[in-house]
Amino acid sequence: MNRAMYAAASGMAAQQTQLEIVADNLANADVAGFKSAAATFADVRAGSIGLGTTGVGKHAVFAQGKLVRSGGAFDVAIDGQGFFAVQRGGAHAYTRNGEFAREADGTLRNSAGWALSGVRIPADAIAVRVERDGRVVVDAAGAKNQVIARLRLASFASPDALRPLGATLFAATDASGRARMFVPGGRDGPALAFGMLERSNVSVIEAMMQILGAQRAYEANAKGVQAADEMLRIANNLHRG
């Protein structure tokens, strides 16, 4: 009966993990560039004896989110694979959140202060736009259509192994491989969409369904623990003192 109890308890723990991940997805459903996470579980067996379940990993799902037109002056979205390379201080990170704002020093930064690498907007620029191939084009008072930089995107050998840093930022790891920078806008390749943002790829309806399922499965597993406990009690009553 202890085996049953521990199996049921492992199921409760798994549903708890599932619930935490789905709740986090749901909380970030409105964050531009957010990628939902998913957990993987595996059954634990010793020969033919089942011993419950265990979590074997959590990973981000890098499926494309919908691109929507946005109001921001420096919003840019990636249509296809790849990440924006951003930096803060000496640290490098990668993100799909293209919600940037122009700072006084000419950098384009997101709300957490991470600056888009390789771009500095001249002080006299009146209008800035980003072409689908990453060219940053500036209209200044004297000269229109000056190309001042070219945005490059990062790709990884194994994006699944990136380490999440907060909601939309990722850091490279040994397992993911180093960032390889590439120029967007090639044929069939990823391209940039200026004035657009990528919505999170969380499906709210699916997340709600997952929450309901996890909750019920948690309760059912709790019943398993209770039943095992009850049977132990009954077994103890075999001996009438």
Add this chain to the structure above:
Amino acid sequence: MDGLDWTASAMRAARAQLDIATHNLANASTDGYRKSAAAVALTERGLTVASHATHEQGAVRSTGRAFDLALLGDGVFHAGDVATRSGAFTRDRDGWIVDDRGRRLHGEHGALRVSERAKIDADGMVHDGGRVVDRIPLPPGTHLLAGALETSTVNPIGETLAILTAQRAFETAQKTLLAIDATRDKTANDVVRVR
């Protein structure tokens, strides 16, 4: 086998059924898991319970990850030295297709190593760079769906029911055992009173 042995075997059987049901229930969210079924048999040693695998197809949910593979039909994936129906694979930095524990997925010609653009079609053919580089062996009639996972076939309601049934069966057997014990108590202590 007397009455006590029979009821004891019934209690053991109920416990085994509980073990199977809780293991199933614990894996309600394990992708690729197929529930175990309890087969109760009456033998000369009393009730015995064996668990055996079921072959019901699980529902398929799309995940948006290119190397997640769902088996539609029988068959298994060979990842490292284990056979599994769990199809949550990913491509590591060196191009190997690995599961969450780092075990490599095998095709007919050994571990699969592919580029990022590789595609796996319904027949298990691995297309990479415009040609077929390997094939994931599948039994006849089975297909693969890339970008999706087979969900667990465990039905929490059914397992809860199995748990309750096992619990009641255990209780009934215990009551019977106590009744037999009481009868023997009577026989031993009351029927013949030696003064």
